[in-house]
Amino acid sequence: MKLIWTYDDKMDKGESNSRNRIILINYYIQSILRAKQFGYETVIYCNANLEQYFKDIVDELVIVESYEDSIVWDYMKVKVMEDRDDEFCLIDGDI
Numbered sequence: 001m002k003l004i005w006t007y008d009d010k011m012d013k014g015e016s017n018s019r020n021r022i023i024l025i026n027y028y029i030q031s032i033l034r035a036k037q038f039g040y041e042t043v044i045y046c047n048a049n050l051e052q053y054f055k056d057i058v059d060e061l062v063i064v065e066s067y068e069d070s071i072v073w074d075y076m077k078v079k080v081m082e083d084r085d086d087e088f089c090l091i092d093g094d095i
Contacts, residue, residue: 002041002088006076025053028093045076
């Protein structure tokens, strides 16, 4: 089974959020690394500008663009469900 995270930086805009963004990215990184310790395959769907944070730690990285105007807040999770037919579990990295 693959564990899949989604991370969209649309809520991270502005300097006031830069510290919070780094903290949140680190939560995701720790969550992914812990899953790998337990032997799970790891996948993340994210924007191209976030690739640098995850490319060396996940087994699969999927860049998602052009969904900024979606009316669905967590559109990347919908994208995962539309795109995949393998066995997976969606994970929230910030809990």
